[in-house]
Every structure is written in C-alpha cells, then in structure tokens.
Amino acid sequence: MASNIAMAGGAAAPRPGSLRRFARARSTIAFLMTLPLILIIGGLVVWPAGYAMHLATMNRRMTAYIGLENFVILLENDTFRMVIFQSCFFAIVAVLLKALIGFWLAHMLHHIPTKGQRKWRGMLLVPWVIPPALSTLGWWWMFEPSYSSINFLVNAVGFPSIPWLGSPWWARISIIIVNVWYGAPFFMIMYLAALKSVPEQLYEAAAIDGASSWQRLFRITLPMMRNIISITVLFSLIVTFANYDIVRVLTNGGPRDLTHVFASYAFQVGVLSGNIPRGAAVSLFMFPLLAVVAFFMLRGINARNKEMA
Numbered sequence: 001m002a003s004n005i006a007m008a009g010g011a012a013a014p015r016p017g018s019l020r021r022f023a024r025a026r027s028t029i030a031f032l033m034t035l036p037l038i039l040i041i042g043g044l045v046v047w048p049a050g051y052a053m054h055l056a057t058m059n060r061r062m063t064a065y066i067g068l069e070n071f072v073i074l075l076e077n078d079t080f081r082m083v084i085f086q087s088c089f090f091a092i093v094a095v096l097l098k099a100l101i102g103f104w105l106a107h108m109l110h111h112i113p114t115k116g117q118r119k120w121r122g123m124l125l126v127p128w129v130i131p132p133a134l135s136t137l138g139w140w141w142m143f144e145p146s147y148s149s150i151n152f153l154v155n156a157v158g159f160p161s162i163p164w165l166g167s168p169w170w171a172r173i174s175i176i177i178v179n180v181w182y183g184a185p186f187f188m189i190m191y192l193a194a195l196k197s198v199p200e201q202l203y204e205a206a207a208i209d210g211a212s213s214w215q216r217l218f219r220i221t222l223p224m225m226r227n228i229i230s231i232t233v234l235f236s237l238i239v240t241f242a243n244y245d246i247v248r249v250l251t252n253g254g255p256r257d258l259t260h261v262f263a264s265y266a267f268q269v270g271v272l273s274g275n276i277p278r279g280a281a282v283s284l285f286m287f288p289l290l291a292v293v294a295f296f297m298l299r300g301i302n303a304r305n306k307e308m309a
Contacts, residue, residue: 056281060274070281079257080265084285087261090172091240094179099233101180102187109188110195121189128185136249139178140165143250168258171251175259178246183239187232194228195221227301234297241286262286 059066074080105124109117127135142149143164151161164174198221206216244263247253253260253268262285270279
C-alpha cells in the first residue's frame with residue numbers, strides 16, 4: 001500500500017521539464033502583453049532621442065555631418081553659459097523649496113483627523129491639477145507691473161513696487177515662486193503617503209524612551225522616508241530641468257535672455273531661429289547632468305535597500 005501511495009505521489013508531482021515549459025510560456029505571454037507598451041516607449045522616447053543625437057551632429061541646413069561643432073559653439077556662447085547657470089540654479093532652488101514646503105504640508109496634514117484630511121488634501125492639490133500654462137498666465141497678471149495685484153499689496157504696506165519681470169533676479173525669483181506653487185502639492189501627496197506607512201509603534205516606543213519631537217523626526221521619520229524622498233526629488237529634478245511652460249509664459253526668457261532654461265532656449269534656437277541641429281544640441285545638454293544625479297541617487301537607494309534586506 002505504501003508503494004501505491006508513493007507511486008501516486010510520484011505521478012502527481014510535476015516533472016522539471018514541464019515546469020520549465022510553464023515558466024517559459026508565462027514569460028512569453030508577459031512579453032507579448034508588454035510589447036505594445038515597449039513599442040510606444042520606443043516610438044515616443046527612444047527614437048526621438050536617437051534622432052535628436054543625430055541632428056545635433058549636423059550643420060544648420062542638415063546636409064553635412066559636423067561632429068561636435070554645435071556643442072563647441074554653444075559652450076563658447078556667453079548666453080548659453082548663462083542658460084546652464086540659470087537652469088541649475090532654478091532646478092536646485094525650486095526642488096529644495098518644493099521638498100521643504102511639501103514635507104511641512106504633509107506633516108501638518110498627517111496630524112489632522114481623517115475626515116478633515118480629505119477636504120484639505122483636495123484644496124492643496126488644486127495648484128497641481130490646473131494646467132501649468134493656464135496657472136502661469138494668472139501669475140503673469142499678478143506680476144505684470146502696470147496692474148500687479150502683488151505690488152498693490154506691497155504698496156499698501158508702504159514699500160515701493162517690485163519689478164517682478166523687469167529685473168533679472170526678480171524675474172528668476174518669480175519663476176521659482178510659480179514653479180514651487182505648482183509643484184509643492186506633488187511632494188506633499190508623496191510624503192503624506194510615506195508618512196502613513198511609518199509604523200506608529202516606532203513613535204510610541206520613542207515617546208516611552210523620552211525622545212523629543214525633533215529626535216523622532218530625525219531618527220524615525222526621515223530615515224523611514226529616505227527612499228521616497230530620493231525618488232520624489234529625482235523625478236521633480238528631471239521635470240524642473242525640462243520645464244518650458246512657466247518660463248515661456250512668464251518671461252519668455254527675458255529680460256535679455258537671462259531667465260532661459262534648457263527647454264525654452266532650445267525652442268528659441270531650434271524653432272524660432274531656425275537652427276534645428278543647434279536646438280537639439282541645447283536639449284541634449286540636460287542628459288549628462290541628469291544622468292549623473294540619477295546615478296548617485298539610485299545607487300544610494302539600492303545601497304539602502306541592501307542594508308534593510
């Protein structure tokens with residue numbers, strides 16, 4: 001009888017060959033199901049990026065190969081060097097402010113009862129939901145010197161009018177203000193989700209040990225949120241570097257081309273000036289900068305995941 005049971009068990013057990021065929025079939029089905037998405041990504045991302053690299057090595061008429069000459073000409077241009085400075089300054093300052101304000105908003109919302117949270121979440125997400133070109137147009141009306149509502153309030157408290165869009169540094173500050181207003185809700189909702197995933201038992205144990213609120217913040221909250229913070233900052237940095245709508249609507253690169261970022265300057269050089277290859281070269285300057293930042297951030301995330309594992 002024992003032999004019969006063993007034979008029955010052996011008959012029921014799948015053979016290694018059938019398991020391999022099943023796994024191979026599942027991987028084939030998975031590949032076929034993701035193939036449409038792969039083709040879309042290839043058509044909308046990979047092919048345009050490759051074609052932009054090809055264009056950047058052509059002359060203005062796109063009839064001859066000139067190698068890296070477009071990049072050399074750009075680096076010798078004072079305006080483009082200012083574009084590099086402005087893009088880095090704008091992205092770094094805006095992302096830092098969005099991260100700080102977003103964390104503060106998320107921390108405040110996290111301590112509001114659940115019923116009240118829904119209302120406040122909805123109101124605070126409104127700037128992120130509105131199309132950026134439309135909301136920037138509203139900000140332009142508030143900054144415009146002839147009928148600036150902001151300057152009206154500034155004058156009401158006894159200060160002189162501020163040339164928001166007429167002075168290079170005030171124009172840079174105006175762009176940062178609009179970008180922070182638009183992007184801070186994204187940080188808020190990401191950080192709020194991360195805060196809700198932190199176990200309450202950790203805070204209770206820290207409170208029993210006599211830890212202060214600042215100690216709980218730096219010893220529990222921030223370490224538990226490190227990966228979410230890194231991913232959110234990286235994503236926002238990429239989007240902010242490639243920002244076009246705010247600069248185009250608010251200042252159009254002025255005054256004197258001192259508020260251009262890579263995207264707006266690439267449009268001006270490539271489309272408005274008719275030099276498509278050089279415009280492609282401008283846009284490609286973002287790639288090495290973002291690649292370096294992404295490499296170090298993702299390596300830090302992987303190292304932390306290995307430590308936790």
